[in-house]
Amino acid sequence: DSGVTQTPKHLITATGQRVTLRCSPRSGDLSVYWYQQSLDQGLQFLIQYYNGEERAKGNILERFSAQQFPDLHSELNLSSLELGDSALYFCASSVAGGAQGYTFGSGTRLTVV
Amino acid sequence: AQRVTQPEKLLSVFKGAPVELKCNYSYSGSPELFWYVQYSRQRLQLLLRHISRESIKGFTADLNKGETSFHLKKPFAQEEDSAMYYCALSRGSSNTGKLIFGQGTTLQVKP
Numbered sequence: 128d129s130g131v132t133q134t135p136k137h138l139i140t141a142t143g144q145r146v147t148l149r150c151s152p153r154s155g156d157l158s159v160y161w162y163q164q165s166l167d168q169g170l171q172f173l174i175q176y177y178n179g180e181e182r183a184k185g186n187i188l189e190r191f192s193a194q195q196f197p198d199l200h201s202e203l204n205l206s207s208l209e210l211g212d213s214a215l216y217f218c219a220s221s222v223a224g225g226a227q228g229y230t231f232g233s234g235t236r237l238t239v240v
Numbered sequence: 241a242q243r244v245t246q247p248e249k250l251l252s253v254f255k256g257a258p259v260e261l262k263c264n265y266s267y268s269g270s271p272e273l274f275w276y277v278q279y280s281r282q283r284l285q286l287l288l289r290h291i292s293r294e295s296i297k298g299f300t301a302d303l304n305k306g307e308t309s310f311h312l313k314k315p316f317a318q319e320e321d322s323a324m325y326y327c328a329l330s331r332g333s334s335n336t337g338k339l340i341f342g343q344g345t346t347l348q349v350k351p
Binding site: 217 | 339
């Protein structure tokens with residue numbers, strides 16, 4: 128167990144639907160990062176939160192949003208889902224910045240049918 | 241712009257052979273560099289970071305600032321080393337902490 132918990136592990140949903148992925152960071156870590164891993168795009172950085180505030184944004188679609196709550200857990204909301212959104216979504220956490228590396232969760236495998 | 245390049249999508253070697261997974265980066269400042277390993281689409285695990293200069297599971301990596309490279313090496317590959325390997329870069333002490341990953345190299349160690 129890495130200490131970063133992601134739920135659910137698997138999610139199958141239809142196009143046009145909305146889902147929420149949840150991440151609990153490792154104890155003591157203030158930063159949460161979301162990445163999308165697909166077969167053709169590799170690991171794509173989506174967004175980072177630090178202590179409740181958005182800190183950096185990557186290739187995140189407007190249909191996607193995220194937030195970090197006071198207890199530091201984070202949620203990634205994906206709406207108007209398309210077949211191409213099928214991917215592994217990873218959450219990672221770090222103490223502050225990522226200079227010491229991240230700890231990754233096990234990921235949520237999203238399948239859009 | 242910062243970029244990490246892993247030129248090989250797949251590297252296939254026989255057990256006991258030396259392994260070198262290539263990683264080149266572009267960044268004008270002083271980066272922090274990492275290698276992550278992913279077994280069978282499971283979670284990514286930190287393998288090495290250049291600042292600690294450690295050897296994990298027999299792997300080493302040296303930062304070559306002149307060649308902007310951070311190649312991962314192991315003298316004798318084992319079958320259990322078969323996995324996806326990602327090189328990643330962090331912008332030093334930047335407080336965003338965003339890691340930029342290469343496209344990954346699949347290492348296949350054949351018996």
